[in-house]
Amino acid sequence: MNTDDIPALGPDAPVILEMSHISKSFGAITALVDVSIKLRQGEVLALVGDNGAGKSTLIKILSGFHQPDTGTIVSRGREVRFGSPRDARAHGIQTVYQDLALIGDLSVYHNMFLGREYHKRILGLKLLDNGKMRELAQTYLKTLGISIPSVDSTVDLLSGGQRQCVAVARSIYSSPTILVLDEPLAALGVRESAHVLGLIQNLRRQRAVSVILIVHNYNQVFEACDRINFLHSGEIVLDASTSQTSEEELIRIVKSGLGRTAIAAAAAGAGPGPA
């Protein structure tokens, strides 16, 4: 994929979201400890970390699904509290969960307009305006560069990658300020992943939407993201732009179970090695 035409995010891109000192426990299980993240306008931020590190919990707090035990969320300069996913959506935060919430036996265009259908009146009767939704869906998917056989096809008949694209397109259609994608590439083949990554790259190129992307594959992180936040056992152990870190460093962090600062301190403490 050609990423040469994506300029680096400027240092003056404003911070549009700040989650500060977020902690969350589920009974005896501590999922997040004093986690702080920042997201800038147009940035694609990767949230990485092992299974159970707390990634989904953090984005479920952002999307109003869970309440934090401590900490604050500041969105576009204002402290916000999301009591429900509806609150977060009303604030321009759209989340695509892994299960996608698409309805398999409905057409692509019906899925695109699920919950916000267009209607028309004929002889006083309120009917679905299928023609309009069909046409809008077709145009919109084309604008995003998403190719599917037909918007009439039921979602069941699409590939995993095409389904992901429809789910992402549906979220983008409501013009969110922040798009959160929880493992959109899990279980996708190489070609399908490339398809979804291409869609994210298009968003990144336009720098209109900020994206938080949970992803396990480091290659994809470096290909599609501006910045990486690494969660380990509920704590952020690395916050670095992709140009200032490497796959090797991420692997070192995973192996040591420590953050960049702790690794550097341990190395310094060990003193000079044998000559």
Ligand SMILES: Nc1ncnc2c1ncn2[C@@H]1O[C@H](COP(=O)(O)OP(=O)(O)OP(=O)(O)O)[C@@H](O)[C@H]1O
């Ligand atoms: N609703 C819940 N009730 C109890 N424990 C939970 C709940 N949700 C998450 N946890 C626990 O919190 C911790 C963090 O889970 P989370 O789902 O955030 O991890 P994750 O980083 O998204 O992992 P994965 O990569 O496997 O999706 C785990 O120990 C998990 O078992």
Ligand SMILES: [Mg+2]
């Ligand atoms: Mg998860």
